[in-house]
Amino acid sequence: MSSPLILLPGDEVPTDYLPSNGSAPLRLGPGLRLLSEAHPTPASTSKHVLTATQAGILSTDNKRNAISILSSSNRRYVPTPNDLVIAQVHHSSVDYFYCMITPQSPHAVLGQLSFEGATKKTRPMLQGGDLVYARVLSTGLGAGAEVEIACVNPATGKSEPGGLGPLKGGMVFDISTGFAARLIRASSAPSEQQEVAGLVVLDELGKKLEKVGGFEIAVGRNGKVWVDCSNSEDNAVRATVAIGRCLTAIDEHNLNPTDQRKLVTRILREMKIES
């Protein structure tokens, strides 16, 4: 499509940007609102209009017939169902853990049994400060309802390949929610499509740290990345710090793929990891 359409709150979405197949129901992503005619005069059928509520680029996804606004990447994460998040357990009660997804907002509820293979007796022992990789189950109805997260797919009872569950060791770095979304899209999309998200840092690091024993990474949509290189004994710490520095630098300066490669080599050299 032509240069992407940037909308400001109050602007109407021009109809030619709507996804093609009008049959399937149109799904609205964040940042959009459907307004109906205030006083539908009996003559005209009530006119509906799509207006933006946030400023950003209009992105239409014809496959899933969804339309949403890509707004600024530094905004605060608002829990939405089916998002993968890294939560930090704050305290636990009889059968629930209360975890923090974003600071300065109420805790999310994580059932003590919603882990893979967890039973009354073999439930995981988590204390305050432990990290958990979970999926947002529901954000409750009505104002101020509790957000519920779980580390297991309620349907199958198994945690998907993503490796939901407690995260042991490693280090967590803070990145912007927009960059986290890009990382998730890049890592979930088949490798050759990584170019689309403009991120080569992950497989670049993968190649460079192959010899040193590679690394494990989990990206939370709430702007947290968990990195662990425990299987490269001596320079485990330095490798983790290198990965963390690469991600935060790319997030801050919005580097394009070639600069990302240069940055990775420079930081690995600085951290004295022979690649």
Added chain:
Amino acid sequence: MNKEAALSVAERDFILDALREDVRLDGRSADQLRPLTLSFGEEYGHVKVQLGKTSLIVRISAEVAKPHDDRPFDGIFSIAMELTAMGSPAWENGRQGDFETYVTNVLDRVIRHSNALDTESLCVLKGVSCWTIRADVHITGYDGNLIDASCIGVMAGLQHFRRPDAVVKEGQVIVYGIDEKVPVPLNITHKPLSVTFHTFDEGKLVILDATRKEEQASEADVVIGLNNAGDVCYLSKFSGSPVDAMVFVTKTTVALEKVKELNGIIDKALQADLAKRAKGGLAEQARAENDRLIG
């Protein structure tokens, strides 16, 4: 009350392990400062400090006021710092938390009580009118080490500030505008700065200029305030677990070296700004002249 997000166990352990290998999250060494940038606004006494992610703006202002009755010879110098939600989402607007009182207290001790600004030079007419210098610190981004950054900001502001010239004629004080008479710089007796150390592993590991996460993971903090000549004007170990006394001795030498380095950066920035103003000044006069020619 300051409810910054608590540090997770993984982060705390990792920071400690990394420090044991003399590695820090941003690749610095234990005694290395974060990149410091100082920029000055158009008015005198308007400084913007950026120390890594911690950023703040200092505004110095001057006013004629009545001196305190008990010290008719002295001018008045006050530092006002208010932590707003702009610096960190955890801070509350309009309510003074204990962190704010602690930082303001240290700042007062290091700069005001050590008489960095000679208040006697601020007196205009004994007992009747004197200059009141007020330093306002606006924290625009907090990522650890607020005390050092504020000290740098206030000291740079004081050295950059020029107050209007004032003359006393038979009991009547005449204040000249900035454009009428060349404004007068403040009389700075010495340039104290503070250096904050954080200890880990019962004092075995000591780092300088800690970020917010390193501060939360640390056990105790030691603040040393001294000037270029090496005179210590402030020394405090405020909270946290006990620290071996030798740490104070060894770290004071490191602190002196850092203070000299910081004062060097401040002076370089001041010279650069003076040069810009001088060049700007000439351009200003040039423009003013041809304005008159054209006008």
Added chain:
Amino acid sequence: MASSATAPTAPPALSLPPSQFARLQPHAYLLAHLSPPASSQQPSIRANGRAPSQFRITSANTGSLTHTNGSAVVRLGDTTAVCGIKAEILHTEDIASWSVSHASSPSAPNKRRKLTNPTEKPGEDRQDGSSQAEDDDDNSYIEDFSLLVPNLSLSTGCAPGFIPGAPPSAHAQSLSHQILSLLHSSRLVRSEDLQIWYQRPNLGPEELERHNEDEQMDVDSAQDGSGGVASEVREIKAFWVLYIDIMIISLAGNPFDVAWTAVLAALRDTKLPRAWWDADNEAVVCSDLVSEARKLSLRGLPVSSSFGVFEADAASGWRAVIVPDAEEERKIAESDRKGIQRRWVLADPDGYEEGLAQERVCLVVDKVQQNGKIVIVKLEKNGGFAVDRKQMKELVETSVRRWQDINQILKEC
């Protein structure tokens, strides 16, 4: 609307006494009054029985506090404010910036008014506004040395939510500031009324003995014979500072109007004793003869009137409805004459209506005595899109009528 709209035949399933209906569904209760269903032929009135542009009964009486220079109690319906004005003396030595003059300010420091030409005596040509230009710069005294210190307090018990010992709420502080900035921008108080002069004659030999005998005669308002003396130097030695304390003792909506009217009434009632500087014992001396006390001469009589806009659609703020932009708004407004009315501008909203009106308008108007021209001193509209130019014109007319009433009331008390 539930109960009243059901068909009269079927017994209403749930009937609520009006007071409960008002508390449960405040918006619907007021809407039912303002746009009664056509079948009931009732006129459209407000829940408190007033017409949309009708103000509550206002009463004011002055001189109600003894130990003040001026005081007034003003009642606007149930909202009552007590205002007391106390005048204190501020010596010029105590003002830090008194002995400081900015070289850049062009006018020679007029603190020592050289009484060269007798005609140019301040405070003489008081009534006509013509000397507007002459005492223009004088008003800077009031602002520079803050000679007017209003303080409004929503004291405990004035409304249910006000607990004792609480710090002044943001609302009270905002009202105090509004009154102060209105006092400054309307330039209500003349600064000569607040100045205390000292006539320091330059003691040439022949004047010495004349000086002794005219020492008793009051020099300050001495507009008589001694004017002939060549260049006597008159100097300001002190100022009157007016501490204006306003207590809202009962709050039922619209505190600003009642507070401002109380300030007006109290200022009109203020009497300042004659004061002059006594050179011998270096102090300001006031005469305690009531007859010699002088009233303040106020510039005009700015009267404030506040309005709230009540929207017919309770959820107009957030309902997912297309908000017509300004152009369509005007078309809808015209076509509205026939159809149902969508919003009402309520004058002098009481506590109940204030809770339902998000958009507020506050107008302060004044009628210049000579040519009867209407001058707006303050126009504040915030919190909504409803009021535009056409409504604003109607509101100005309403507030001019309000000006006449207040003028009448203040004349009587």
Added chain:
Amino acid sequence: MGGPIASLHPLSRADGSASYKCPATGSNVLGSVNAPIELPGRRDALKPEDATIEVFVKPGTAPGGVGERHIEGILRGALGRIILGREKGYPRRGVVITLAVVGCDNIARGSSYLPILPALLHTSILALLSASVPLSMTFSATVLAVDSSGEIVCEPSSTDAAAAASLHVLAFTSQGHLLLNESEGRFDFDTWERVYERALAICHGTSALGSDGDVAMSENVDAQPLEGFVRDTVEDHIHREYAWKIDAA
């Protein structure tokens, strides 16, 4: 004097931030927005179905006073009307807007805040856009002074404002409504109407709105309409941020 300069997201810790410099009135304001957050002391539970908006204005070189409380009330009134407090994730939460007046000469006690009000309004709308807080529309504001001869001066400097007979601040939404009007000093109704026309021209280019609902972008007499200025600032920021997507597309 050049037009205003604004930038989005200059600060690191805030969810949304903006800086706005207007050389004409000499005002330089830094604003930050944290939303949606939980307000301590359960202050957000007072309006359970809606978001609670808190505004805090910090003066540049003076302790905060009653004047700031008044300005915060005005800003809360105007912003409260366009922030959609019931969108997902915002009911019973707080929207904390902090504004620091970084550069402008001191506002004396009781004197008018009007010259700095448009800068505060623009900074808060840009910070809200940077924090992606759901809004129903945007707005733009301007300050006008009418001097004793009745001539309208737009964006007056502090000396002009002090000498003016009356000062007016008008804010217009992106759909042409009059959102906010603050006027002080002595003026009559048709002066106010002339000021209204001029302000509408400044904020919206031509007074007639474009038919397609978008804002008519015609150049007006002195500078690009303020509404367009807000739009351009946001577009530049979004272009920079999504450069990777735009190049790839």
